[in-house]
Amino acid sequence: MNAPLPAHLLPEVQLRDVPDxxxxxxxxxFGAQCSTALAVREQHGRDESAFTTVPPPSxxxxxESTQDVADAVKLAAAHKVPVIPFGVGSSLEGHLLAVQGGxxxxxxxxxxxxxxxxxxxxxxxxxxxxxxxxxxxxKSDGLFFPIDPxxxxxxxxxxxxxxxxxxxxxxxxxxxxxxxxxxxxxRGDIIRTGTRAKKSSAGYDLTRLMVGSxxxxxxxxxxxxxxxxxxxxxxxxxxxxxxxxxxxxxxxQIIQMGIPIARCELLDGKTVGMxxxxxxxxxxxxxxxxxxxxxxxxxxKEQAEMVQELAADMGGxxxxxxxxxxxxxxxxxxxxxxxxxxxxxxxxxxxxSTDTCVPISRLADCLLDSVAEADASGLPYFLVGHxxxxxxxxxxxxxxxxxxERRIAEALNHQLVGRALAxxxxxxxxxxxxxxxxxxxxxxxxxxxxxxMRTLKQALDPDNIMNPGKIFAG
Amino acid sequence: MNAPLPAHLLPEVQLRDVPDxxxxxxxxxFGAQCSTALAVREQHGRDESAFTTVPPPSxxxxxESTQDVADAVKLAAAHKVPVIPFGVGSSLEGHLLAVQGGxxxxxxxxxxxxxxxxxxxxxxxxxxxxxxxxxxxxKSDGLFFPIDPxxxxxxxxxxxxxxxxxxxxxxxxxxxxxxxxxxxxxRGDIIRTGTRAKKSSAGYDLTRLMVGSxxxxxxxxxxxxxxxxxxxxxxxxxxxxxxxxxxxxxxxQIIQMGIPIARCELLDGKTVGMxxxxxxxxxxxxxxxxxxxxxxxxxxKEQAEMVQELAADMGGxxxxxxxxxxxxxxxxxxxxxxxxxxxxxxxxxxxxSTDTCVPISRLADCLLDSVAEADASGLPYFLVGHxxxxxxxxxxxxxxxxxxERRIAEALNHQLVGRALAxxxxxxxxxxxxxxxxxxxxxxxxxxxxxxMRTLKQALDPDNIMNPGKIFAG
Numbered sequence: 013m014n015a016p017l018p019a020h021l022l023p024e025v026q027l028r029d030v031p032d033x034x035x036x037x038x039x040x041x042f043g044a045q046c047s048t049a050l051a052v053r054e055q056h057g058r059d060e061s062a063f064t065t066v067p068p069p070s071x072x073x074x075x076e077s078t079q080d081v082a083d084a085v086k087l088a089a090a091h092k093v094p095v096i097p098f099g100v101g102s103s104l105e106g107h108l109l110a111v112q113g114g115x116x117x118x119x120x121x122x123x124x125x126x127x128x129x130x131x132x133x134x135x136x137x138x139x140x141x142x143x144x145x146x147x148x149x150x151k152s153d154g155l156f157f158p159i160d161p162x163x164x165x166x167x168x169x170x171x172x173x174x175x176x177x178x179x180x181x182x183x184x185x186x187x188x189x190x191x192x193x194x195x196x197x198x199r200g201d202i203i204r205t206g207t208r209a210k211k212s213s214a215g216y217d218l219t220r221l222m223v224g225s226x227x228x229x230x231x232x233x234x235x236x237x238x239x240x241x242x243x244x245x246x247x248x249x250x251x252x253x254x255x256x257x258x259x260x261x262x263x264x265q266i267i268q269m270g271i272p273i274a275r276c277e278l279l280d281g282k283t284v285g286m287x288x289x290x291x292x293x294x295x296x297x298x299x300x301x302x303x304x305x306x307x308x309x310x311x312x313k314e315q316a317e318m319v320q321e322l323a324a325d326m327g328g329x330x331x332x333x334x335x336x337x338x339x340x341x342x343x344x345x346x347x348x349x350x351x352x353x354x355x356x357x358x359x360x361x362x363x364x365s366t367d368t369c370v371p372i373s374r375l376a377d378c379l380l381d382s383v384a385e386a387d388a389s390g391l392p393y394f395l396v397g398h399x400x401x402x403x404x405x406x407x408x409x410x411x412x413x414x415x416x417e418r419r420i421a422e423a424l425n426h427q428l429v430g431r432a433l434a435x436x437x438x439x440x441x442x443x444x445x446x447x448x449x450x451x452x453x454x455x456x457x458x459x460x461x462x463x464x465m466r467t468l469k470q471a472l473d474p475d476n477i478m479n480p481g482k483i484f485a486g
Numbered sequence: 487m488n489a490p491l492p493a494h495l496l497p498e499v500q501l502r503d504v505p506d507x508x509x510x511x512x513x514x515x516f517g518a519q520c521s522t523a524l525a526v527r528e529q530h531g532r533d534e535s536a537f538t539t540v541p542p543p544s545x546x547x548x549x550e551s552t553q554d555v556a557d558a559v560k561l562a563a564a565h566k567v568p569v570i571p572f573g574v575g576s577s578l579e580g581h582l583l584a585v586q587g588g589x590x591x592x593x594x595x596x597x598x599x600x601x602x603x604x605x606x607x608x609x610x611x612x613x614x615x616x617x618x619x620x621x622x623x624x625k626s627d628g629l630f631f632p633i634d635p636x637x638x639x640x641x642x643x644x645x646x647x648x649x650x651x652x653x654x655x656x657x658x659x660x661x662x663x664x665x666x667x668x669x670x671x672x673r674g675d676i677i678r679t680g681t682r683a684k685k686s687s688a689g690y691d692l693t694r695l696m697v698g699s700x701x702x703x704x705x706x707x708x709x710x711x712x713x714x715x716x717x718x719x720x721x722x723x724x725x726x727x728x729x730x731x732x733x734x735x736x737x738x739q740i741i742q743m744g745i746p747i748a749r750c751e752l753l754d755g756k757t758v759g760m761x762x763x764x765x766x767x768x769x770x771x772x773x774x775x776x777x778x779x780x781x782x783x784x785x786x787k788e789q790a791e792m793v794q795e796l797a798a799d800m801g802g803x804x805x806x807x808x809x810x811x812x813x814x815x816x817x818x819x820x821x822x823x824x825x826x827x828x829x830x831x832x833x834x835x836x837x838x839s840t841d842t843c844v845p846i847s848r849l850a851d852c853l854l855d856s857v858a859e860a861d862a863s864g865l866p867y868f869l870v871g872h873x874x875x876x877x878x879x880x881x882x883x884x885x886x887x888x889x890x891e892r893r894i895a896e897a898l899n900h901q902l903v904g905r906a907l908a909x910x911x912x913x914x915x916x917x918x919x920x921x922x923x924x925x926x927x928x929x930x931x932x933x934x935x936x937x938x939m940r941t942l943k944q945a946l947d948p949d950n951i952m953n954p955g956k957i958f959a960g
Contacts, residue, residue: 129845129847130742131738131742131846131847132845132846132847132848133741133742133846134845173687174685174686174687174691175687176685180685184662184685185685187685187691187694188658188662197934197938201934202934203932203934203935203938204931204932204934204935205931205935207907207910207911207912207930208845208910208911209843209844209845209876209877209910209911209912209915210843210845210846210875210876210877211648211650211654211658211659211661211843211875211877211912211915211916212648212843212912212914212915213647213648213649213698213841213912213914213915213916213917213918213919214912214913214914214919214923214926214927214930214931215698215919215927215931215935215936215939215957215958216695216698216699216703216939216942216957217648217661217691217694217695217697217698218935218938218939220661220691220694220695221690221691221694221695221942223691224687224689224690224691225690229690240744241742241743241744243744264605267607268604268605268607268715269715270714270715270717307785308785308788310784310785310788311781311782311784311785311788314782314784314785367687369683369684369685369686370683371603371606371608371682371683371684372605372606372607372684373603373605373606374606401684401685402683402684403683403684403685433681436681436682436683437681437682437683438681438683438685438686438687438688439688440686440687440688441683441685441686441687442685442687443687444687445687445688445689449688452688453688453689456681456688457678457679457688457689458677458678460671460675460676460677460678461677461678461679461689461692462689464671464677464692464946465689465690465692467945467946468690468695468942468945468946470945471941471942471944471945472938472941472942483689483690484689
């Protein structure tokens with residue numbers, strides 16, 4: 013049994029009635045696609061967040077089509093029962109927890125790539141397709157989809173949380189890379205937002221209203237994405253630095269000079285150690301930038317030379333290059349597994365992840381003070397950063413049964429967010445608000461903007477059935 | 487006096503009462519900043535669109551601060567009187583016409599650059615700052631702001647219409663380049679959307695809800711924009727082609743190969759002739775691509791060589807390079823003046839502008855059939871295109887007193903939009919909906935999405951005072 017969260021961080025659980033009549037109607041409509049088995053419900057009532065368990069949803073509908081989603085929502089809406097969309101369950105912020113009860117709509121079986129348009133650099137997929145599956149589907153056309161959160165997340169979930177990852181510094185986030193959506197509304201209607209045209213001024217940007225809305229305004233049932241030609245040349249490199257500060261200052265210069273670096277990731281020395289242990293690598297256990305360059309052979313060479321020069325000025329050394337696809341994949345798999353490497357370094361632990369993002373010039377200020385605080389706390393942690401974007405994650409590794417560790421971790425997070433907001437940054441660069449950052453969001457956005465968000469939510473979902481209790485309480 | 491529009495294109499004029507008490511209150515609060523002079527009102531009751539004149543607003547408030555805007559909105563809201571924001575008046579779609587009466591809030595005096603952050607590649611400006619003024623302000627830091635609609639538009643207006651221009655193919659549109667906003671709501675409250683962080687997952691994307699909302703959800707009073715380092719090398723080139731099709735097919739290949747071209751503009755032969763006459767140039771009067779390459783000297787050379795090869799395969803010839811800043815400026819000024827060059831080619835005419843945008847693979851299909859139709863109509867026209875984005879503009883040159891010419895132009899536009907929508911495109915790539923494209927928007931977005939837009943509008947502006955009658959009727 014987990015120790016209780018500090019009161020102000022406890023998910024506010026206010027279960028709403030899920031009438032038997034709804035369950036019966038779901039069973040009738042969906043047959044074996046609707047499960048009320050405890051194990052299935054429990055699997056859909058948690059995610060990768062460090063929250064104490066709340067009761068699972070009352071039923072799980074395995075949608076196989078947009079019409080399935082629409083029908084499930086209509087049935088739930090008739091009873092004013094909450095619906096929570098579920099992709100692969102990789103949220104770090106409690107998005108999937110049924111804090112007001114309700115039913116889970118699992119879209120993982122909606123996993124078809126509907127149309128690849130290589131000539132337009134677009135692909136249209138169902139929401140349960142994962143990012144790796146997208147890349148498999150378009151590889152033979154010489155294309156790729158760059159957005160890569162650590163987990164092999166579903167495209168629907170990535171759109172709903174406005175996800176990004178290591179390539180965002182060059183290619184943007186889901187905000188920039190979703191062209192159009194199909195969405196099931198709170199009434200169970202099916203609407204389309206946007207077209208496959210690259211740009212448009214046609215009315216309100218419903219696409220970007222839905223991207224990042226965390227399932228609270230509608231359920232995403234189809235996504236059209238931008239693709240990119242696989243670069244002619246790709247080169248990855250690691251570079252070790254005498255200090256985190258030196259690595260960060262190198263990053264700031266790379267960005268300010270406009271070098272079109274594709275990936276620019278920071279790992280601190282201890283995290284490199286965790287990655288080494290987990291992935292059987294022998295990287296130098298010092299602060300490290302892990303970089304990648306995309307372009308023509310000449311352009312990649314030029315970018316790499318400029319970065320080497322900047323790094324050398326900051327004491328960077330031991331530049332190591334990975335140019336074969338195998339070496340690169342090994343390196344980036346190790347980076348993507350940093351979270352799991354860290355979790356395994358302390359058996360039984362959970363990670364409280366931070367996700368601040370600040371303007372690049374403020375990165376050193378924001379990061380270094382937080383490192384000092386984390387070191388002083390004595391809590392083990394990992395530190396990885398999409399530093400080219402000014403975004404980084406501490407993962408404070410806590411024993412979930414230890415209330416004191418949780419308190420310390422939350423206090424560190426609180427201090428870090430306060431610092432980031434004071435530096436004109438955001439409390440969440442890519443994970444979303446979920447349950448964890450509602451207070452931070454209010455501080456960041458201000459009462460006026462929160463009121464506007466609430467007004468939009470009430471207008472589109474007057475009975476508050478779409479993933480209620482996320483983004484803002486109630 | 488202009489000839490009447492066809493009935494279905496007449497702006498729906500339903501004047502609402504503007505009580506004397508409101509005018510008195512505005513005069514009291516704003517003194518000389520509030521004008522009811524007919525000439526001032528008339529200047530604020532029209533734009534660059536081809537609409538017949540509707541009655542001008544009852545008063546114009548020259549706002550000098552966000553508080554001025556908020557106070558003007560509060561006074562108008564108390565009387566449920568429409569407010570219409572005004573920047574430089576360069577809308578092509580009737581955005582500024584007081585179709586329901588009301589007052590104009592002119593923000594052109596809010597023209598201060600509030601903060602340049604060269605180290606973060608951002609700038610924060612008041613809404614009346616024009617795009618050229620932004621560039622003047624950041625040039626000495628080695629930075630530039632790429633979005634360039636033809637006119638020297640205000641940043642507030644560009645954000646409100648989700649504008650783009652010739653650089654969008656590489657740098658994106660206002661959608662991608664606005665980081666954060668300050669907005670006065672329909673209640674006269676002042677809110678902030680977003681931060682200066684490069685990315686964020688913090689709640690609903692109010693920034694992008696406001697970008698493109700055409701003044702119907704709030705009035706933009708401050709804009710934070712992304713900037714870019716001035717490229718180390720810039721090279722512009724013109725290339726003539728034996729046919730429009732050859733130019734378009736070259737463009738499609740450039741994009742599909744992922745060449746990071748910065749600008750890729752099409753002019754047809756007749757439009758080149760108009761530009762020559764207006765700007766005293768001697769460009770070959772054949773279909774032409776006008777291109778620009780940004781990057782390191784090596785990268786620019788590489789891009790240019792690849793494009794030359796592609797163009798040559800399609801019969802492109804007479805590549806002419808402009809590498810000095812003066813030559814480039816002359817060339818692009820000529821391109822930006824194409825609209826005015828065309829207007830001057832037929833004294834007294836107005837242009838009915840189209841603005842469709844389609845996926846790049848559909849560009850030839852969409853464009854060539856429309857050229858054939860326009861030629862068959864006998865109406866003079868210009869044709870320019872941001873073809874790298876799949877976006878192009880016909881400007882049918884009509885005598886505004888000639889109802890038959892107007893009918894022909896509207897029919898051509900109607901056929902073109904129908905074709906673009908069938909090809910998965912949009913009715914407006916960058917001009918906005920305004921008064922002109924409401925019917926097209928409904929066809930494009932569908933009833934469900936329009937209902938959602940209306941629901942959002944009603945929720946944020948229950949008395950329908952924010953630029954009413956634009957985007958959707960009523």
